Amino acid sequence: MPFELSERSRAEIESLIARYPTKKSCLLLALRVVERQQGWVSLDGMALVAAMLGLSPAEVYGVVTFYPHYKREVHGKYRLMVCGTLTCALLGMKRLVRHIEERLGVACGGARTADGLFSLEKVECIAACGGAPAIQINDQYHENVTPQKLDDLIAACRREHAAGGGPPMPPGPVRDEPARVAHFLPALGLGRVAPVGV
Amino acid sequence: MAMATTFQPFLTRNFGEPLALDVRWCLERGAYEGARKALAMPPKAVIEEVKLSGLRGRGGAGFPCGMKWSFVPQDTGKPVYVVCNADESEPGTFKDRALIDRDPHQLLAGIIIACWAVQAHTAFIYIRGEMVHGHAVLEKAVADAERAGVLGDTVLGAAFPLRVLLMRGAGAYICGEETGLLTSLEGNRGYPRLKPPFPAVVGAFGCPTVVNNVETLGNLPHIMVNGARWHASMGTEKSPGAKVFSLSGHVKRPGNYEVPLGTPLMDLLDGPGGGVGGTGRLKAVIPGGSSAPILTAEDCKTAKLDYESIAQHGSMLGSGAVIVLDDSVCMVDAIWNLMRFYHHESGGQCTPCREGTGWVEKTVARIEHGRGRMRDLDVLLETCDNMQGKTICVLADAAAMPLRSYLKKFRAEFEAHITQGKCPFG
Numbered sequence: 001m002p003f004e005l006s007e008r009s010r011a012e013i014e015s016l017i018a019r020y021p022t023k024k025s026c027l028l029l030a031l032r033v034v035e036r037q038q039g040w041v042s043l044d045g046m047a048l049v050a051a052m053l054g055l056s057p058a059e060v061y062g063v064v065t066f067y068p069h070y071k072r073e074v075h076g077k078y079r080l081m082v083c084g085t086l087t088c089a090l091l092g093m094k095r096l097v098r099h100i101e102e103r104l105g106v107a108c109g110g111a112r113t114a115d116g117l118f119s120l121e122k123v124e125c126i127a128a129c130g131g132a133p134a135i136q137i138n139d140q141y142h143e144n145v146t147p148q149k150l151d152d153l154i155a156a157c158r159r160e161h162a163a164g165g166g167p168p169m170p171p172g173p174v175r176d177e178p179a180r181v182a183h184f185l186p187a188l189g190l191g192r193v194a195p196v197g198v
Numbered sequence: 199m200a201m202a203t204t205f206q207p208f209l210t211r212n213f214g215e216p217l218a219l220d221v222r223w224c225l226e227r228g229a230y231e232g233a234r235k236a237l238a239m240p241p242k243a244v245i246e247e248v249k250l251s252g253l254r255g256r257g258g259a260g261f262p263c264g265m266k267w268s269f270v271p272q273d274t275g276k277p278v279y280v281v282c283n284a285d286e287s288e289p290g291t292f293k294d295r296a297l298i299d300r301d302p303h304q305l306l307a308g309i310i311i312a313c314w315a316v317q318a319h320t321a322f323i324y325i326r327g328e329m330v331h332g333h334a335v336l337e338k339a340v341a342d343a344e345r346a347g348v349l350g351d352t353v354l355g356a357a358f359p360l361r362v363l364l365m366r367g368a369g370a371y372i373c374g375e376e377t378g379l380l381t382s383l384e385g386n387r388g389y390p391r392l393k394p395p396f397p398a399v400v401g402a403f404g405c406p407t408v409v410n411n412v413e414t415l416g417n418l419p420h421i422m423v424n425g426a427r428w429h430a431s432m433g434t435e436k437s438p439g440a441k442v443f444s445l446s447g448h449v450k451r452p453g454n455y456e457v458p459l460g461t462p463l464m465d466l467l468d469g470p471g472g473g474v475g476g477t478g479r480l481k482a483v484i485p486g487g488s489s490a491p492i493l494t495a496e497d498c499k500t501a502k503l504d505y506e507s508i509a510q511h512g513s514m515l516g517s518g519a520v521i522v523l524d525d526s527v528c529m530v531d532a533i534w535n536l537m538r539f540y541h542h543e544s545g546g547q548c549t550p551c552r553e554g555t556g557w558v559e560k561t562v563a564r565i566e567h568g569r570g571r572m573r574d575l576d577v578l579l580e581t582c583d584n585m586q587g588k589t590i591c592v593l594a595d596a597a598a599m600p601l602r603s604y605l606k607k608f609r610a611e612f613e614a615h616i617t618q619g620k621c622p623f624g
């Protein structure tokens with residue numbers, strides 16, 4: 001079923017258009033509206049935003065793929081983002097990454113767990129160096145993280161999921177993304193269109 | 199220590215106070231008095247006051263704030279914008295996140311002052327995408343301020359309409375560079391633009407724009423209340439005022455500490471920082487974020503935390519992110535980590551940066567893994583030559599500068615990796 005913007009999402013994007021200097025300047029925030037409603041930013045979502053802002057889908061796709069923070073289909077319901085930059089690296093980041101890889105059976109920067117619950121990636125300094133090593137799980141910061149604390153956090157995610165809570169579950173990689181992109185982006189083929197985020 | 203007894207922190211004074219999120223409490227405590235005072239003065243007089251205070255930008259470059267404002271033309275017939283740079287992503291830096299999360303009204307008061315000074319009726323706060331909490335704090339603060347008559351059609355009773363719009367980034371370091379930020383703000387990939395024209399003349403949406411860091415703006419209410427002289431009396435002659443330093447790495451008590459500029463580096467480390475952590479033996483310090491050239495333990499003995507002293511020691515104060523390295527740290531491994539960062543974060547627009555950061559990352563990785571050749575050290579320096587000063591923005595320089603300094607000050611470690619065919623640190 002193709003994704004549709006809800007009334008609330010549409011109204012929010014309309015209100016951005018009314019307040020920001022140009023339609024295009026609403027793009028980064030409009031994508032966040034899609035991300036909140038859908039749980040990730042899909043190709044359909046990009047096309048809908050493009051239509052509302054009077055942009056080409058190609059332009060929107062080009063923007064989304066520049067910014068690694070948007071959640072996409074490939075990410076897990078719980079996106080584990082371990083800071084890999086210097087201070088965290090000095091204070092135990094590698095141990096955390098290994099621990100998650102072993103616990104969840106995933107590779108850092110690779111595919112998510114088979115149940116779709118978790119994906120693991122290294123990110124760059126998240127401005128939490130005073131609490132290194134630091135990670136983010138979706139929107140939440142966790143500082144001074146230890147393997148023990150990680151186990152607790154992972155268990156908490158599982159409990160939330162089992163209780164029917166948490167954000168929507170992304171569907172996994174879009175198998176025909178290149179073909180679909182080529183279809184709605186005739187002019188593409190330039191720039192960085194590498195897989196996003198991971 | 200002398201500084202602890204005489205200096206009263208002001209930027210961070212509300213850090214332990216949850217009520218600082220309440221606009222009523224802030225109004226009662228005078229958080230907006232500086233803005234009120236500014237609004238009663240001619241804009242030019244506000245610019246003069248800030249010039250006189252000597253306040254320098256806290257985002258990294260240390261450019262005099264009042265002077266930047268004075269470049270804004272008032273006769274273009276176009277709107278003027280103020281943009282608060284809250285993209286904080288220079289590795290090691292975590293002060294702006296704290297300033298936003300814990301005292302958003304201090305920032306809004308600063309924004310009002312900047313907007314009045316350059317006659318801007320719209321301000322943007324560009325906050326990095328990861329700071330979801332900070333964004334929510336700001337959304338609430340702006341809404342509360344509008345309801346309280348602090349922002350909106352009138353500002354604190356003055357007939358000066360002002361709205362503050364928020365923008366969220368999405369995980370790109372390059373959007374902290376002011377022109378990359380502006381391109382991103384307009385809804386594009388965050389590609390920096392050539393300067394000149396400088397943003398003050400042609401900035402957001404082709405209009406004159408002031409870009410200021412969160413901490414720079416946070417200083418303004420205090421300068422307006424206490425006067426330029428008060429500000430200039432702190433710190434050193436050329437680096438007046440106080441600054442929030444983000445202390446991290448091998449230090450016993452990491453955290454944000456506000457001290458007067460000119461404070462000896464070791465006083466910060468041994469005082470509030472509680473001394474060197476890890477092995478307890480200091481090897482090196484990065485004094486101003488990952489782009490800052492490295493200081494050896496010897497350099498640290500005489501370095502003071504002001505723009506001039508750190509420059510005399512061959513580095514820069516930058517964002518005020520002080521990263522402490524103990525003697526267990528392999529300097530090749532450390533710079534490899536940073537070169538990986540710059541390669542990942544290169545916007546990809548300019549070949550010397552996109553390719554250069556990739557090359558140096560690979561070469562340093564090879565050395566770290568014991569497969570380097572002596573020739574590589576010269577190749578690294580040559581690559582730095584080909585990166586520096588040859589690109590649209592200075593991200594390439596920000597990568598090359600620290601690399602050069604590690605090669606210069608810790609060359610023996612690079613050579614040991616090569617001759618031993620492995621990392622001596624295991």
Ligand SMILES: Cc1cc2nc3c(=O)[nH]c(=O)nc-3n(C[C@H](O)[C@H](O)[C@H](O)COP(=O)(O)O)c2cc1C
Binds near residue numbers: 255261263374415592
């Ligand atoms: C690669 C790069 C990244 C930067 N990142 C930031 C940042 O995250 N936050 C910031 O305030 N300034 C950053 N700057 C500095 C800005 O370009 C600009 O100088 C600053 O926001 C101006 O504000 P100020 O004068 O108040 O310091 C960066 C500069 C470069 C070259």
Ligand code: FES
Binds near residue numbers: 127132
């Ligand atoms: S280095 Fe990890 S949060 Fe800054």
